[in-house]
Amino acid sequence: MEDATVCYACGARSEATDQRCSCGEPLWYDLDPQVDDWPDGDEQSMWRFAEFLPVSDPSDLAAAAGGTPLVRTSRLDDYGGCRLSVKHEGANPTGSFKDRGSAVAVTAARERGVEWVGTVSHGNMAMSMAAHAAGCGLECLTLVPDDISDARVRAIGQFGPTLRRVDGDYGRLYYDTVERSSPETVSFTNSDSPLRTAGQKTTALEICEAFAPDVPDAIALPVSSGGHASATWKGLRELRDAGLIDAMPRLFWVQAAVCDPIAQAYREGASTVSRVESAETVAYSIGNNDPPSGTRALTAARETDGAVVSVTEDEILDATAALSTKAGLCVEPSSAVPLAGVRKLAREGDVAPTDDVVCVATGTGFKELDYHETSADVATIELDDLDRVLSELP
Numbered sequence: 417m418e419d420a421t422v423c424y425a426c427g428a429r430s431e432a433t434d435q436r437c438s439c440g441e442p443l444w445y446d447l448d449p450q451v452d453d454w455p456d457g458d459e460q461s462m463w464r465f466a467e468f469l470p471v472s473d474p475s476d477l478a479a480a481a482g483g484t485p486l487v488r489t490s491r492l493d494d495y496g497g498c499r500l501s502v503k504h505e506g507a508n509p510t511g512s513f514k515d516r517g518s519a520v521a522v523t524a525a526r527e528r529g530v531e532w533v534g535t536v537s538h539g540n541m542a543m544s545m546a547a548h549a550a551g552c553g554l555e556c557l558t559l560v561p562d563d564i565s566d567a568r569v570r571a572i573g574q575f576g577p578t579l580r581r582v583d584g585d586y587g588r589l590y591y592d593t594v595e596r597s598s599p600e601t602v603s604f605t606n607s608d609s610p611l612r613t614a615g616q617k618t619t620a621l622e623i624c625e626a627f628a629p630d631v632p633d634a635i636a637l638p639v640s641s642g643g644h645a646s647a648t649w650k651g652l653r654e655l656r657d658a659g660l661i662d663a664m665p666r667l668f669w670v671q672a673a674v675c676d677p678i679a680q681a682y683r684e685g686a687s688t689v690s691r692v693e694s695a696e697t698v699a700y701s702i703g704n705n706d707p708p709s710g711t712r713a714l715t716a717a718r719e720t721d722g723a724v725v726s727v728t729e730d731e732i733l734d735a736t737a738a739l740s741t742k743a744g745l746c747v748e749p750s751s752a753v754p755l756a757g758v759r760k761l762a763r764e765g766d767v768a769p770t771d772d773v774v775c776v777a778t779g780t781g782f783k784e785l786d787y788h789e790t791s792a793d794v795a796t797i798e799l800d801d802l803d804r805v806l807s808e809l810p
C-alpha cells in the first residue's frame with residue numbers, strides 16, 4: 417500500500433500507518449478514486465466502492481460488511497417534520513456500522529502481514545473488531561474499562577479476543593494505544609483511525625448512490641468520537657471531487673445533552689472542541705466527553721451548512737419508541753438520537769417539510785432491549801374466548 421494519510425486541517429501528509437498529524441488533529445487517507453460514474457456490477461456489500469478504499473481484497477466476514485438497506489419511513493415524516501429515510505446499519509454482521517471500519521482494518525492487517533489487531537472500546541467497536549479478527553484468523557487485543565458489565569464482557573468475549581480490563585484513565589488509553597500502535601506489535605484501530613474512517617465513509621457513498629442523480633438535503637448522525645461523522649464528510653468530498661454529486665447534503669450531528677462537547681463548541685462559536693463535564697446517557701454508545709475527532713466533525717458541520725444539536729434523555733427514548741412503532745425498526749437509543757435531532761431542527765424551522773433527510777440508525781436495538789418500552793398490561797385470555805376477543809378488537 418503506497419497510499420499516504422493527510423491532515424484535513426493543515427494539509428500535511430504522513431505515513432499510511434500514522435493516525436494523528438503532528439499538529440494534533442486526526443489523519444485520513446488521501447485517496448483519489450479514479451471513477452467517473454457510480455459502480456456497476458451487482459456487488460451489494462460496501463466493497464461495491466472498492467475504488468474508494470485503501471484495500472480491495474476482503475475475505476469471509478469482511479466481505480459481508482455494509483450494503484445495508486435505506487428504508488423510506490413515511491410514517492415518521494410527521495414526527496420528524498420532513499421526508500425521512502433511515503439507513504439501517506443494524507443490518508451489518510455484528511449489528512452496527514462499526515463493521516465497515518473493522519472490515520477495512522482487518523483486510524489491511526492481513527495485507528501488511530500484521531498478526532495482532534487491537535481496539536479500545538467496551539461496546540459495538542470491541543464486538544466488531546473481535547468478530548472480524550475471528551473471521552479472518554487474526555489475534556485481537558480488546559482493552560475495556562475496569563467497570564464494564566458482565567453482559568458486555570460476554571458479548572465481546574464470544575468472539576474469542578484477548579480481553580483485558582484497564583484500571584486507570586480510560587480516555588488516555590486512546591492516545592497511549594495510538595502512540596504504541598505498530599504492525600510489528602499490535603495494530604490498533606480505534607474510533608477514528610484512518611483505516612476505520614476509510615471503511616466508515618461507505619455509509620455516505622451508499623446513501624448518495626441510492627438518491628442518484630439527486631442528493632438528499634441532509635444526513636443526520638449520532639456523534640461520539642466524531643469518527644463516523646468525519647468519515648461521512650470525507651465520503652461526500654470524494655464523491656463531489658469525482659463529479660458524482662453536484663451538491664453537498666447538509667450534515668447534522670446530534671448528541672445527548674448530558675454529554676455534548678461538539679454541540680457546546682458549535683453553540684459557543686468555538687473553533688475547537690474541548691473536553692466537557694458529562695453524565696451517563698441512555699445513548700450509551702455516544703458517551704465520549706473528549707472526542708478525538710470532535711474538531712474535525714465540528715468543521716464538517718460548519719462547512720456543509722449543517723448544525724450540531726443536542727437532545728434530552730426523554731427525547732431520545734421517545735424517538736427510539738417512534739422508530740419501533742412507526743417504522744418497525746429496532747434500534748439502540750444512540751441510533752434514535754438523529755431522529756430526535758431532526759425533529760428539533762424541523763420545529764425550529766431549520767429543516768423544511770419537503771426536505772429529504774436521511775437519519776443513520778447506527779446500531780441494532782436487539783442486543784439490549786432494556787430501553788424498549790412494551791405495553792405493561794398484556795392481557796391473558798382463555799383459549800375458549802378467542803372468538804369474543806377477535807370480535808371486540810378496537
Ligand SMILES: *Cc1c(COP(=O)(O)O)cnc(C)c1O
Binds near residue numbers: 512639640
Ligand atoms: C460508535 C457508535 C456511535 C458513535 O460513532 P463515533 O464514530 O464514535 O462518533 C454511534 N452509534 C453507535 C450505535 C455506535 O456504535
Ligand SMILES: [Zn+2]
Binds near residue numbers: 425427437438439441
Ligand atoms: Zn495537521
